[in-house]
């Protein structure tokens with residue numbers, strides 16, 4: 081089965097296993113990565129060395145206030161809510177507006 085790749089996204093390597101197992105099926109990004117659209121198929125590589133590890137299908141794109149993060153989001157990240165908030169602050173600093181990108185792995 082062939083398909084068109086519509087773009088690219090990177091993840092920190094430490095999330096690779098959770099993405100490949102399906103334990104992590106959302107990511108939360110800032111405005112600079114708010115352009116993804118439902119139905120796009122993306123090439124996924126590690127941030128550290130730009131190594132391809134899967135293709136994903138974008139299933140959800142939603143604007144989400146940091147203050148509205150909840151346990152459902154954390155579960156979809158395979159973390160506790162406290163862990164998730166810390167990860168986001170470590171990456172982005174203080175941030176009000178996030179973009180939730182929900183996905184499924186279509187090739188690995």
Ligand SMILES: CC(=O)Nc1ccn([C@@H]2O[C@H](CO)[C@@H](O)[C@H]2O)c(=O)n1
Nearest residue numbers: 090091092095107108109127167168
């Ligand atoms: C590599 C890069 O450019 N940027 C990011 C930004 C975010 N994330 C992950 O999204 C969730 C919430 O932010 C958490 O699981 C993060 O670790 C990531 O893996 N890589």
